[in-house]
Amino acid sequence: MSDLVTRLRAAGCVFAEEEARLLTEAAPDPGALEHLVRRRVGGEPLELVLGWVAFDGLRVAVDPGVFVPRQRTAFLVDVAQRSLAAFAPDRPATVVDLCCGSGAVGLALAHRRPGTTLHATDVDPAAVACAARNLAAVGGTVHLGDLAAPLPMDLRGQVDALLANVPYVPTGAIAAMPPESRDHEPRGSVDGGPDGLDVLRRVAALAPEWLRPGASVHSEVAAAQVDAALEVLAGQGLRARVDRDEDRDATVVTGTRRG
Incomplete structure (x- = not known):
C-alpha cells in the first residue's frame, strides 16, 4: 500500500491515501489493481477509473466519455x-x-x-x-x-x-x-x-x-x-x-x- 500511495502522490494525486484505498477495494486481483493504477497515474479521473462517483450521498455510475458530476x-x-x-x-x-x-x-x-x-x-x-x-x-x-x-x-x-x-x-x-x-x-x-x-x-x-x-x-x-x-x-x-x-x-x- 505504501508503494501505491507513493506512486499516486508522485503523479499529483492530492488524496493519495484515500485513492489507494478505493483502487485496492475496486480491484479483484493484483493484475487488475495495476491496470487501474496505471490509468490513474496516466491522468484519468479517479471517478472514471472506478466507474462511479459519490454524489449527494449516492453512488452514481460514470462511464468513459461522460461528464463527472462535481x-x-x-x-x-x-x-x-x-x-x-x-x-x-x-x-x-x-x-x-x-x-x-x-x-x-x-x-x-x-x-x-x-x-x-x-x-x-x-x-x-x-x-x-x-x-x-x-x-x-x-x-x-x-x-x-x-x-x-x-x-x-x-x-x-x-x-x-x-x-x-x-x-x-x-x-x-x-x-x-x-x-x-x-x-x-x-x-x-x-x-x-x-x-x-x-x-x-x-x-x-x-x-x-x-x-x-x-x-x-x-x-x-x-x-x-x-x-x-x-x-x-x-x-x-x-x-x-x-x-x-x-x-x-x-x-x-x-x-x-x-x-
Whole structure:
C-alpha cells in the first residue's frame, strides 16, 4: 500500500491515501489493481477509473466519455428541493433534467422527493446510456436529443422543476482547465460558448413553455457570470434570483415562471 500511495502522490494525486484505498477495494486481483493504477497515474479521473462517483450521498455510475458530476453541484439540488417544497409541497413533482450527463442531479432530487416523475435528456448517446442505468432505480425516463426536443409533448406547461446543469465554461478558458477534465471529458459538456452562457440562453428561452406557472428552472453558473445570467433569465420574462454557497464555491441562478 505504501508503494501505491507513493506512486499516486508522485503523479499529483492530492488524496493519495484515500485513492489507494478505493483502487485496492475496486480491484479483484493484483493484475487488475495495476491496470487501474496505471490509468490513474496516466491522468484519468479517479471517478472514471472506478466507474462511479459519490454524489449527494449516492453512488452514481460514470462511464468513459461522460461528464463527472462535481460535488458543488449538489447545491443545485438543494436549491431545487427548496423551491419544490414551497411550490408543490403536498403532491408528487414532475421534474426534467436537461443536459443530464450521468443523471446525477435528477437522481439526487428524486431520492430526496420519493414519488417524483423524472425525465432527463442529453444529446450524447454515451451519457443517455449511463443515465438510464442510474435513473432506473427511481423510475426515471431518459431521452436522447437536444434539450427539450425529445420530451413528450404532454409535459408542456406541466413541469414543476427544470434542472439544467448546462456547460458554462467560456470557450477561451477551456485550455486552462485541469487536464483531468480537459483531456477526459467531452468538450460539449463544458464548453458554453464565448461567454459561457450560450446553452443557458437556449434553456431560458424554452423554460416558459415547459414550466407550470410558478415553477422554476435552476442552473449552475460561475460567480463572475451571475449578472449576465440573471439578465438572460429576466429577458425571457422569468423572475430571476441567485443563490450562493461559499463553502462549496457554488452559484445557482433560478428563473421562475410568472403567473
